[in-house]
Amino acid sequence: DADVTQTPRNRITKTGKRIMLECSQTKGHDRMYWYRQDPGLGLRLIYYSFDVKDINKGEISDGYSVSRQAQAKFSLSLESAIPNQTALYFCATSDPEVGKAFFGQGTRLTVV
Amino acid sequence: QKEVEQDPGPLSVPEGAIVSLNCTYSNSAFQYFMWYRQYSRKGPELLMYTYSSGNKEDGRFTAQVDKSSKYISLFIRDSQPSDSATYLCAAFKAAGNKLTFGGGTRVLVKP
Numbered sequence: 001d002a003d004v005t006q007t008p009r010n011r012i013t014k015t016g017k018r019i020m021l022e023c024s025q026t027k028g029h030d031r032m033y034w035y036r037q038d039p040g041l042g043l044r045l046i047y048y049s050f051d052v053k054d055i056n057k058g059e060i061s062d063g064y065s066v067s068r069q070a071q072a073k074f075s076l077s078l079e080s081a082i083p084n085q086t087a088l089y090f091c092a093t094s095d096p097e098v099g100k101a102f103f104g105q106g107t108r109l110t111v112v
Numbered sequence: 113q114k115e116v117e118q119d120p121g122p123l124s125v126p127e128g129a130i131v132s133l134n135c136t137y138s139n140s141a142f143q144y145f146m147w148y149r150q151y152s153r154k155g156p157e158l159l160m161y162t163y164s165s166g167n168k169e170d171g172r173f174t175a176q177v178d179k180s181s182k183y184i185s186l187f188i189r190d191s192q193p194s195d196s197a198t199y200l201c202a203a204f205k206a207a208g209n210k211l212t213f214g215g216g217t218r219v220l221v222k223p
Contacts, residue, residue: 040215042200042214043216048209050209096209099202099206099211100146101148101202101211103156105154
């Protein structure tokens with residue numbers, strides 16, 4: 001089984017709909033992240049969490065929210081999806097000392 | 113200006129050639145440096161990490177860090193078509209747990 005699992009892998013949704021992307025990890029790390037990847041823009045940090053009670057905004061958090069349900073679970077929500085949120089979304093967890101990150105397989109989200 | 117800059121490529125080389133990838137960074141507080149490999153439709157996977165200036169070798173891969181010039185390099189010797197992927201450099205500083213990625217360089221190794 002993968003260390004970081006994302007569901008769904010692909011999703012097409014309509015503008016204005018609420019959608020949740022889920023992530024679970026078996027690495028036992030406290031730190032979890034949500035990134036967005038767009039062609040030419042690389043990985044951009046949306047939200048990150050150092051533990052269940054600690055949630056922090058990243059560089060592009062507008063239009064997104066997160067929930068850290070447990071050490072192993074971190075979900076990303078789009079309250080009202082818009083087309084420019086069409087992207088590849090990655091969940092990751094990291095080693096706290098040297099920053100080694102472990103990524104899920106990604107969720108390809110299309111907002112029409 | 114981005115804190116970690118990387119040429120997007122694409123970089124096309126013949127099989128067996130040396131692939132040379134580079135990044136520059138602006139924040140001298142970065143302590144650890146990493147290279148990730150990302151195949152199409154997959155998540156990035158950690159390839160190599162280094163802490164100090166100098167070289168680190170792992171099989172066909174060599175990572176190089178020059179902190180004085182804020183330069184990070186990855187060399188792939190005897191490149192194979194299976195090395196075709198996007199390579200992302202990343203820099204990390206423990207204070208604030210900040211991991212910053214470059215934009216990635218797409219590499220194509222032609223048989």
